[in-house]
Amino acid sequence: MADRLAVFGSPIAHSMSPVLHRTAYRLLGLEWEYDSRDVVAADLPGIVNGLDDGWRGLSLTMPLKQAAFELASTHDAMAELTGAVNTLRFVGSGSDRALFGYNTDVAGITRALAAIGVTEAPHVHILGGGATAASAVVAAAELGALSVSILARSPGKSESLVALGRRAGLAVDLARFEDAAGLLEPQLVLSTLPGGSLPAVNYPASVRSGAALLDVAYDPWPSELATRWADAGGPVANGLSMLVQQALVQVRIFAFNDPFQPLEGEEDVLAAMLASVGLDARGLPIA
Known part of the structure; x- marks a missing residue:
């Protein structure tokens, strides 16, 4: 059998x-x-x-x-x-x-990024503070990140990710979506938001052209965030x-x-x- x-x-x-x-x-x-x-x-x-x-x-x-x-x-x-x-x-x-x-999931993130040539990122933004964000934090550590900023609608609900970052060997800070402009510019953005979500952060063209994006959503694809990123010339990986x-x-x-x-x-x-x-x-x- x-x-x-x-x-x-x-x-x-x-x-x-x-x-x-x-x-x-x-x-x-x-x-x-x-x-x-x-x-x-x-x-x-x-x-x-x-x-x-x-x-x-x-x-x-x-x-x-x-x-x-x-x-x-x-x-x-x-x-x-x-x-x-x-x-x-x-x-x-x-x-x-x-x-x-x-x-x-951690290997899935790092391998998908490696396929588009992204193997390191000193500072990472993670959009969303839910369950997938935990794997994103550890993936950032695997990519050699020194710090991670987690942006969420209610960042106080993601305090456990700060402790996770410490265990993984990197600093994690929490912020609201609307406060992204005051943070360090990322070399990598990991969006863990559900498929069909509108872009939660309006990143400037300088970020979208120079940083990489992995959007874990893949239905529908391309997402609005991925479209904006690709239009600016930045490398994009998708959740599929x-x-x-x-x-x-x-x-x-x-x-x-x-x-x-x-x-x-x-x-x-x-x-x-x-x-x-x-x-x-x-x-x-x-x-």
């Missing part, structure tokens, strides 16, 4: 994860099944504990990442830092089954590229229980995953 995997979340109908994972498994010659299921946080423990030994792992999207963290018996460094798990790998069987928890890159790391985990172990023919696998959702090698929409 084929190993079973799925993406859980709510809502889930729009998820591109099944397309990405099935594409990878087909190229790797793996007869694994990957589906999607609408699951809310309160139901996750019961559902996971009820899965039989035919299940290899799960991808978790909103609103399940904190609940998945609580379920995992061990966590990788990125999950420990962020307090969020988006990948569960089942090892063993029956009462001896262990749940390994990983956060591949991030999704593909984090999914590739998930496939490594499902195959080896190791996010750093490359897949056989990984470059071809990644190219096929990108093409399956209409992206080129840089993670940009194919014209």
